Amino acid sequence: MLDEVALNAQPSTDKEETMPCFQTPGPTLTFHNLRYSIKERLGMFSMQWVEKDILKDVSGIMNPGMNAIMGPTGSGKTSLLDVIAGRKDPRGLKSGQVLVDNTIVTSDLRLCSAYVVQNDILMGTLTVRENLAFSANLRLSRKEYSSADKQMRVDSVIQELGLNDCADTKIGTMFLRGVSGGEKKRCSIGMELITAPSLLFLDEPTTGLDANTANSIMELLQKLSKKGKTVIFSIHQPRYSIFSQFDHLTLINKGEITYAGAANRAISYFEDLGYKCEPFNNPADFFLDVTNGTKCSNSDEMVENDNPLAVIYRKSPNFLNVKDRLTHISDALDPEVTKGDRVGYATPFYYQLMLVSGRTIRNILRNPQTSYAQLFLNIFFGILVGLIYYQIPHTLPEALQNRTGAFFFLVINMVFGNLSAVELFISERVLFIHENSSGFYRTSVYFLSKVFADLLPNRILPVFIFSAIPYFMMGLKPDVEVFFLYCVTLSMVSLSAVSLAFLVSASVGSFAMANILIALPYVVMMVFGGFLVNLNSMLSWMSWLNSNPTKLMTGDMYLDHQEIDYSLWGFWQNQVALTGIMCVCLILSYVQLRRINRWK
Numbered sequence: 030m031l032d033e034v035a036l037n038a039q040p041s042t043d044k045e046e047t048m049p050c051f052q053t054p055g056p057t058l059t060f061h062n063l064r065y066s067i068k069e070r071l072g073m074f075s076m077q078w079v080e081k082d083i084l085k086d087v088s089g090i091m092n093p094g095m096n097a098i099m100g101p102t103g104s105g106k107t108s109l110l111d112v113i114a115g116r117k118d119p120r121g122l123k124s125g126q127v128l129v130d131n132t133i134v135t136s137d138l139r140l141c142s143a144y145v146v147q148n149d150i151l152m153g154t155l156t157v158r159e160n161l162a163f164s165a166n167l168r169l170s171r172k173e174y175s176s177a178d179k180q181m182r183v184d185s186v187i188q189e190l191g192l193n194d195c196a197d198t199k200i201g202t203m204f205l206r207g208v209s210g211g212e213k214k215r216c217s218i219g220m221e222l223i224t225a226p227s228l229l230f231l232d233e234p235t236t237g238l239d240a241n242t243a244n245s246i247m248e249l250l251q252k253l254s255k256k257g258k259t260v261i262f263s264i265h266q267p268r269y270s271i272f273s274q275f276d277h278l279t280l281i282n283k284g285e286i287t288y289a290g291a292a293n294r295a296i297s298y299f300e301d302l303g304y305k306c307e308p309f310n311n312p313a314d315f316f317l318d319v320t321n322g323t324k325c326s327n328s329d330e331m332v333e334n335d336n337p338l339a340v341i342y343r344k345s346p347n348f349l350n351v352k353d354r355l356t357h358i359s360d361a362l363d364p365e366v367t368k369g370d371r372v373g374y375a376t377p378f379y380y381q382l383m384l385v386s387g388r389t390i391r392n393i394l395r396n397p398q399t400s401y402a403q404l405f406l407n408i409f410f411g412i413l414v415g416l417i418y419y420q421i422p423h424t425l426p427e428a429l430q431n432r433t434g435a436f437f438f439l440v441i442n443m444v445f446g447n448l449s450a451v452e453l454f455i456s457e458r459v460l461f462i463h464e465n466s467s468g469f470y471r472t473s474v475y476f477l478s479k480v481f482a483d484l485l486p487n488r489i490l491p492v493f494i495f496s497a498i499p500y501f502m503m504g505l506k507p508d509v510e511v512f513f514l515y516c517v518t519l520s521m522v523s524l525s526a527v528s529l530a531f532l533v534s535a536s537v538g539s540f541a542m543a544n545i546l547i548a549l550p551y552v553v554m555m556v557f558g559g560f561l562v563n564l565n566s567m568l569s570w571m572s573w574l575n576s577n578p579t580k581l582m583t584g585d586m587y588l589d590h591q592e593i594d595y596s597l598w599g600f601w602q603n604q605v606a607l608t609g610i611m612c613v614c615l616i617l618s619y620v621q622l623r624r625i626n627r628w629k
């Protein structure tokens with residue numbers, strides 16, 4: 030399906046459109062008096078919350094070029110980047126505005142600007158080219174770009190980023206060695222460059238890379254900035270060759286700006302304040318030392334303050350100049366005109382579903398361990414049950430005991446054999462959040478692609494194989510209709526178990542939590558299912574927990590003895606109940622996926 034890029038050249042008829050944002054040359058981004066706070070509990074068990082400001086009255090201007098945000102760990106550089114990129118929870122923004130080319134932007138800016146996250150988030154089983162094609166197919170409108178255009182865009186991004194040699198190499202997973210760290214970072218940048226954005230945000234693009242790779246990534250960004258793009262990035266401790274590529278530098282400490290202006294004037298700014306950068310010292314290290322307070326000033330002007338450099342910066346000509354420009358922009362601002370509120374998906378629902386399902390299937394085929402294990406487990410347990418209960422006799426007491434035992438075993442296997450479904454949304458949670466919040470596809474598309482690509486191949490087909498083996502080995506009724514009903518019942522049990530696993534998977538972010546949550550209802554159902562505990566002796570106040578005992582179908586005599594309704598409706602009401610459980614769990618899973626917090 031990913032090859033769609035080369036196949037389908039027909040124009041789209043859907044009515045969706047992308048926002049034609051920020052064409053070259055890159056926009057100027059300004060931010061005014063940003064105050065961003067988070068809520069923190071007073072103590073571990075306290076019910077009281079306090080507000081902590083992580084950005085305090087921050088203002089600035091970023092023009093086309095290389096704009097670096099630097100500061101010590103925890104100073105707020107990622108928070109500033111996220112707020113101006115519209116990636117941070119808007120509820121935390123207590124005051125301030127972000128403008129792009131003098132127009133207010135909403136947090137939907139994230140859907141039409143490019144943001145490269147710190148930890149590369151790519152589909153590991155796909156090649157570099159396939160990942161880029163996925164981005165191109167979903168994020169370029171079919172009205173404006175034919176398949177050939179998209180193909181050309183992918184090729185030119187590969188060319189531009191120097192990815193020719195690894196274009197057809199897989200990214201790599203835990204089990205599969207793939208491209209190098211630098212190539213992965215380039216591919217992550219390429220995923221964003223596919224839309225030819227003129228505004229590009231990057232969170233610590235050099236972290237985790239060796240010096241040379243970091244340098245080449247920054248050279249690449251500089252090349253883009255020279256073409257007129259506005260490149261804004263946070264960076265921790267760059268070497269000199271990287272620092273010398275910055276056009277504009279914002280230094281931040283404890284959520285306040287301590288310097289903002291031309292990067293090559295920062296040294297003289299601090300020298301004027303009495304700080305001396307020794308010869309051969311890396312200016313970037315020098316600035317961090319100054320901001321951290323590790324370096325002392327000879328100046329008497331330093332005031333006794335929690336963040337003295339921020340106080341001094343606010344009185345500096347640099348800041349007064351920024352303030353002046355921001356006031357002019359604010360005065361000319363039309364509050365009715367906003368950017369970012371016309372943002373829609375570039376491609377229609379069915380097209381997204383086709384591409385995302387295609388990728389999911391391709392991922393399963395290239396990472397088939399779970400599917401093989403599922404199939405093997407089903408065949409193994411099918412034969413095991415068949416051997417244990419081989420040709421069940423028709424005479425009492427074995428007829429009854431073996432049949433109830435066999436059915437209990439079959440149902441338990443259906444339930445516990447599907448525990449692997451809990452990993453479905455957990456393992457790809459970060460990828461889903463990133464792609465969904467970047468406007469690749471709708472939540473419903475991702476959910477349905479998982480349902481189609483997992484339920485059918487992994488959960489229904491193996492059940493039929495599993496069901497058939499013991500059925501004939503046990504010597505149950507050789508009747509097509511009865512065999513069909515037996516398969517339907519086991520499939521429904523399997524689907525209900527998978528749906529419950531989906532719900533848990535969509536609700537929590539860790540496997541440990543998922544295992545605890547999934548085991549609980551199964552154990553309760555097993556105990557109160559009527560097989561392990563005599564229902565008649567069950568405490569009356571707990572009897573509401575017991576499920577319909579008609580699940581134990583062990584022959585007319587046994588059913589009569591147990592006062593079980595084995596009429597037509599008596600049988601089908603179990604299927605209806607299982608279908609109900611499945612539908613409720615699937616709907617709730619979708620609701621949970623929608624509720625996942627996409628904000629940082």
Ligand SMILES: Nc1ncnc2c1ncn2[C@@H]1O[C@H](COP(=O)(O)OP(=O)(O)OP(=O)(O)O)[C@@H](O)[C@H]1O
Pocket residue numbers: 067083100101102103104105106107108109263265629
């Ligand atoms: N969503 C959040 N919840 C709680 N605390 C947060 C949140 N976002 C940021 N913070 C806090 O705000 C402060 C600034 O965080 P931020 O990640 O912006 O710093 P940073 O300069 O990028 O640090 P680093 O270099 O270590 O990534 C930190 O103390 C951090 O713990």
